[in-house]
Amino acid sequence: MLNAKKPIRFYLGSVREWHWISSAICLVGMLLFSITGITLNHAADIKATPEIITKEAQLPAQILAAISVPDAEQAPLPETLRAWLADTQHIEVHKQLAEWSEDEIYVSLPRPGGDAWLSIDLASGELTYELTDRGWISYFNDLHKARNTPEVWSWFLDFFAIACIIFCITGLLLLKRYASGRPATWPMVGLGLVAPWVLLLLFIH
Template sequence: MKGFLLKGRAGLLGTVRQWHWISSAMCLVGMLMFAITGITLNHAADIPVEPVVITKEAILPEAMLEQLELPDDDRAPLPPFLRDWLSDTLDTRIANQAAEWSDDEIYLSLPRPGGDAWLTIDLLGGEVQFEKTDRGWVSYFNDLHKGRHTGVVWFWFIDVFSVACVIFSITGLVLLARHAGSRPSTWPLVGAGLVLPLVLILLFIH
């Protein structure tokens, strides 16, 4: 019976070790990115940013302008033929998202990580105005950290990554408990990791 329990315990620890290294491998690059961008976000005011603004203008062909019909709702996506023309003409990706339609103008906001963009289409004369602002790679990765204007795929990636980090942490705790007997500093260090943030919150955050 004792041998069976020891064998079962060894098998459980083997499973924990396997989950620990698999989750650590999956989290490695993501944890580095989120740790580094945590520093850049914390010092955002100290990092100089020089936004680059690009503006473009075009004229919508009259035949295409005549094809445009006001939708029933004042917020609706651009028709596919218009998105294709704008993508080719402006050399930028036009998202299939709701634009603001009025009797004389279409306005489309195009927020993105690390920058912003918008375009307007004059429905009377066909003038197209486009402006894009790029705040650089630091802002780009900061927005990835926050999940700002990153879309559904990145939204789910953050959730999956967070679950992998939880697995990594819990299995690490189990392995710490397994070896704590031969490493007396284990629990004091774990306790310090818990108590220190609480003390800082209570004393310095109001």
């Protein structure tokens, strides 16, 4: 009898361990995505006033003289120019592709929760930078959608999604194990499965 129960105990112990580990990993992420799910669902009702910051500056003559227009219409900014922007103007431009013409450089710098752009007049060296900040709610909403986020954030979302799948599957296995003592288990699971389909069929065509 004891030997027969050992595999079951090992199985339940493994499921419980995976369940609590995945729940710990998912806890903060699930709260964040649940809250931003509500804010996204009511985005039209949440009013926000964007904050716009504009900078104007003059490129040093030596940096302007060192800029040569590339053959391609799109190419990154020269490293010396990127360093000058970061050090003196506190504008971070990494290796985003800029749009080059004979007389102007234009860089689009979208980001979560806002937008930005940079323009340089190649004749005069005049620099114009504009940053639009739409606030924290917009920032977290964009993180929810992975909008204008780096690739590493997409990797995190993949990892988070896998952890959520493990959490749900192990939860289902634990429900199966204890369902006999809780008659409402499967009706509740069925409700969670059927309710979205009923809403889709009745109200969304």
